[in-house]
Every structure is written in C-alpha cells, then in structure tokens.
Amino acid sequence: MEKLNFGVIGLGIIGLKHLNYLKEISSANIYAVCSRVKEKIDETAKLYKCKPYYSYQELLNDKNIDAVIITTPHDSHAEICIEAFKKNKHVLCEKPLAVDVFDAEKIIDKYNECLKNNSELKFSIVFQQRTFGCWKKIKEILNDNLLGKLIRATWIITNKFRTQYYFNSANWRAKWSTEGGGVLLNQVSHELDIYQWLLGMPDKIRAFCSFGKYHEIEVEDEVTIYFTYKNDLIGHFIASTGEAPGTNRLEITGENGKLVYEHDKINLSKNKIKVFKNKISSLNFIKDSKEMFGKPEYEIIDIQFPLDNNDHKAVIENFTNAVLNKEKLYIDGRDGINSLYLSNGAVLSQLENETIDIPFKSSRYRSWLNKLKKA
Ligand SMILES: NC(=O)c1ccc[n+]([C@@H]2O[C@H](COP(=O)([O-])OP(=O)(O)OC[C@H]3O[C@@H](n4cnc5c(N)ncnc54)[C@H](O)[C@@H]3O)[C@@H](O)[C@H]2O)c1
CATH class of the missing domain: 3.30.360.10 (Dihydrodipicolinate Reductase; domain 2)
Structure with missing residues (x-):
C-alpha cells in the first residue's frame, strides 16, 4: 500500500499528539521531525525511527517528504506554510492559520499560485x-x-x-x-x-x-x-x-x-x-x-x-486520504482566514x-x- 511520508514541524504539546495519531494511520509514514530543541528532536526521532531535522528549512528540502504537519506557535505558521508550498509539500497546518488576516492572505496567495503548477496540492487546517x-x-x-x-x-x-x-x-x-x-x-x-x-x-x-x-x-x-x-x-x-x-x-x-x-x-x-x-x-x-x-x-x-468527537485523527486521516485517494478534504485550509x-x-x-x-x-x-x- 502506498504511504504518505510526513514531516512534523513542532514537537510541543500538540506536535507529539499528532505523532501518536500518525502512528495509528496505516497509510501515513512518519518520515521526519523537527523543532527548535535538539534533545527533543533526537529523542522523538529515535522513538519514531524517523529522520531528525534541526531546522524546518532542511526538512522542507528533503524530497522524500510529501506532506508536512505544522504544529509550531501561530506566529510562525505563515512563514512555514509559504516555504512548504514553495517546496511543493502538502500542508496540514494547526489552527489558527496565522496570527492575523494579513499573514493569512499571504499564505492563501502562495497556495493559489502553487496550485496553478500542481492542481493536486492539498492544504488543510486542524479545525477538528x-x-x-x-x-x-x-x-x-x-x-x-x-x-x-x-x-x-x-x-x-x-x-x-x-x-x-x-x-x-x-x-x-x-x-x-x-x-x-x-x-x-x-x-x-x-x-x-x-x-x-x-x-x-x-x-x-x-x-x-x-x-x-x-x-x-x-x-x-x-x-x-x-x-x-x-x-x-x-x-x-x-x-x-x-x-x-x-x-x-x-x-x-x-x-x-x-x-x-x-x-x-x-x-x-x-x-x-x-x-x-x-x-x-x-x-x-x-x-x-x-x-x-x-x-x-x-x-x-x-x-x-x-x-x-473524533479529535485530530479524523482530520489527519482525511488529509492523508485526500492526497493519496483524492478524498474530499473536510476543511479547506483557506477557510482559516474566516475565524x-x-x-x-x-x-x-x-x-x-x-x-x-x-x-x-x-x-x-x-x-x-x-x-x-x-x-
Ligand atoms: N487543534 C487543536 O485543538 C490545538 C490544540 C493545541 C494547540 N494547537 C495549536 O498548535 C500550535 C502549537 O501549540 P503547542 O501548544 O503544541 O505549543 P508548544 O509550545 O507546546 O510547542 C511548539 C513547538 O514548536 C517548536 N517550534 C517553534 N518554532 C519553531 C520553528 N521555527 N521551527 C521548528 N519548530 C519550532 C517548538 O520547539 C515546540 O516544539 C499552536 O498554533 C496552537 O494553537 C491546536
């Protein structure tokens, strides 16, 4: 069975939860993790037998990674989403999409631009x-x-x-x-x-x-x-x-x-x-x-x-199926601008x-x- 290679960016309260859910999804593969704290990155990479990255830019440069889950603090969502789209990665971003509408517009503009080259590029947000x-x-x-x-x-x-x-x-x-x-x-x-x-x-x-x-x-x-x-x-x-x-x-x-x-x-x-x-x-x-x-x-x-109350797992599973099997996304990431x-x-x-x-x-x-x- 084809598996989607995930990179998880952010290993705090919610990033670790996402890893637990990913482990339970048969079509998802935890390929790499990244955060800001070296010990946490190494410990988590060892636990999940995946690649450690010490910056999200390095992780995004890895061509084997198909999709990223962004679980960093909100003010970094815009920068990381935009860079991920530039590298043609599917993005599941934690809520809120950004800190303000200004940044949300930039994310949406970049996604819409990248969609023109890759109409299969997926973007969702964790409004579980x-x-x-x-x-x-x-x-x-x-x-x-x-x-x-x-x-x-x-x-x-x-x-x-x-x-x-x-x-x-x-x-x-x-x-x-x-x-x-x-x-x-x-x-x-x-x-x-x-x-x-x-x-x-x-x-x-x-x-x-x-x-x-x-x-x-x-x-x-x-x-x-x-x-x-x-x-x-x-x-x-x-x-x-x-x-x-x-x-x-x-x-x-x-x-x-x-x-x-x-x-x-x-x-x-x-x-x-x-x-x-x-x-x-x-x-x-x-x-x-x-x-x-x-x-x-x-x-x-x-x-x-x-x-x-399915929690995050349903959203991650749907996102994975949207990429692999063209399942309809529950939540279009662009909706994140409304809240x-x-x-x-x-x-x-x-x-x-x-x-x-x-x-x-x-x-x-x-x-x-x-x-x-x-x-
Ligand atoms: N959907 C939900 O129900 C839900 C629940 C809780 C949190 N969240 C969202 O998840 C995000 C994270 O929240 P948290 O409570 O896990 O925070 P946290 O502080 O526990 O974890 C943040 C993690 O991001 C890492 N990080 C920060 N900047 C980084 C960068 N530039 N590159 C790589 N890693 C970086 C930190 O090292 C840390 O591991 C927030 O936006 C929050 O709103 C969503």
Whole structure:
C-alpha cells in the first residue's frame, strides 16, 4: 500500500499528539521531525525511527517528504506554510492559520499560485471540531431550514478556564509579539470557526475585549462580540478564560423556533440538541395574531446525533486520504482566514471603539498589531 511520508514541524504539546495519531494511520509514514530543541528532536526521532531535522528549512528540502504537519506557535505558521508550498509539500497546518488576516492572505496567495503548477496540492487546517457529530447535526438542521428565517445566534463559550501557570508554561503564550492574541485567537478559535461554518460570515462586528483582566497577560481574556448580518440575523459571542465552571451553550433562534445545545466535553452522553419548534412562524404570528399576549405554540424535539468527537485523527486521516485517494478534504485550509476576520475584527473594534465592516483591509489590523508588539 502506498504511504504518505510526513514531516512534523513542532514537537510541543500538540506536535507529539499528532505523532501518536500518525502512528495509528496505516497509510501515513512518519518520515521526519523537527523543532527548535535538539534533545527533543533526537529523542522523538529515535522513538519514531524517523529522520531528525534541526531546522524546518532542511526538512522542507528533503524530497522524500510529501506532506508536512505544522504544529509550531501561530506566529510562525505563515512563514512555514509559504516555504512548504514553495517546496511543493502538502500542508496540514494547526489552527489558527496565522496570527492575523494579513499573514493569512499571504499564505492563501502562495497556495493559489502553487496550485496553478500542481492542481493536486492539498492544504488543510486542524479545525477538528468540524468532524464532531453535534456540529455536523446542527449544520444539517440549519441547511434543512428547520428554524426558517434565522433571527439570533448566541454562543456563550466561557468554559475555557486557564490558570496563570498555563500562560507561563511557554514564553510565546499570551504576548502580542509572539502569540499575537488571546482567547479569540487560541482558546476559542475552534468555536469561531464553527460559528462562521454554521451561520456564514457577518457583515459587521462590534466588540468589547478586556486585556489581561484575569491573568497577568497582555492579550484579551474576556470578550463580548455583537455580530450583524445582511439578512437581519444578529449574533453574540461571549468568551472568557477567567470563568469557572463556565458555559458552552449555543442558542440559535429562527422564526420557526429555537435550537439549544450545551456542549460538555467530558460527559458526552449528556450532550443534547433540543429544538423548540413553533407550530406557526413567530414572524407571521406577530403580523396576523389578534391576541395581545398570545405566542405561537411549540413542541420540544430531542435531536439525536452521533457522539463522535473524533479529535485530530479524523482530520489527519482525511488529509492523508485526500492526497493519496483524492478524498474530499473536510476543511479547506483557506477557510482559516474566516475565524481570523472574526478574532482580528473583534480586537480592532475594541481598539478603535468602532463597529467594523467585514471584510476590512488586512493592513488596518496589522498596523495595530505592530504597535501592540512594540508597546
Ligand atoms: N487543534 C487543536 O485543538 C490545538 C490544540 C493545541 C494547540 N494547537 C495549536 O498548535 C500550535 C502549537 O501549540 P503547542 O501548544 O503544541 O505549543 P508548544 O509550545 O507546546 O510547542 C511548539 C513547538 O514548536 C517548536 N517550534 C517553534 N518554532 C519553531 C520553528 N521555527 N521551527 C521548528 N519548530 C519550532 C517548538 O520547539 C515546540 O516544539 C499552536 O498554533 C496552537 O494553537 C491546536
């Protein structure tokens, strides 16, 4: 059986996890590893019986490597992705795609350029939550138009509690110059991706972000975002790393009722999607009813879905099959720019005290980021 030769760049918390998953995928071969710490590189290369590289450039020059997984800190994703495409390597990049839209545009431009010479070149990003049964089911419910015209979508995602010890665990974390953002860019970047995957991109963003409110960090650790859409839908996205126990609750309301989902990462069997289904459209009821305080009647439907939180392995397996067998990619790497528009846009809104139109010019946020890095 043909195997895909992988190089894994970055051997930290998530890079080591990827190696474990790769080991379980029969069509994947761990060919080389690389990071910044020689002892770690040697130890890992020995463990996986693969080639050690001491710089990602050397690894990318190895013609036997077909594909790379990039698991370095976010601010290096752009540089490494671009160099990998130049060397005609398939790329699976960890989330977020980059620190800002400016860098994401550069990655996408390079990928699109390289695609012209190699139409089979694959690019994906590890937004593994897109493979979760719950989000796939909610997407199906929205696609089937069960809720009718959408009115409001509110996601409270405050169960990403982090300690100071976590932020101190690596010196790139939670600094503008090295991480380039906080809770939006890191801890809830999956949920921002799912939010736009389910509901599309908003037209405007107004946000309030607190920087270092609960932790001794430079970046945002509490955020409230208000989204508006061209089709009148409004959205809220509330995120924090300073709340415990916190909440992960998504509520989507349409004229035909509301969908409520609370996500418990540990007790998966407790996770229920409930749809409160109106017997008559609320928008029609507003217009047609002759009652002062009447409301549409509704029924409660428990929606079943597979409790298959596949984690990273499903994404790596799909990426491998996309290269080897032309399987459709679950996630096009270029989608990674969307959650960056949301996270950068929210911080921009706080910094400029303005409502921000989406899309905005990438240089607008980049110049703020440069100032924050120097401060
Ligand atoms: N998809 C997910 O659920 C998920 C989960 C955790 C982390 N991540 C992402 O993975 C990335 C890494 O996070 P982490 O927690 O593993 O970080 P980490 O600090 O534990 O590891 C980073 C690794 O990258 C290496 N590195 C740094 N710069 C390098 C360079 N220029 N060349 C080669 N190696 C380099 C370091 O030596 C280290 O081995 C981040 O972007 C993070 O957002 C994704």
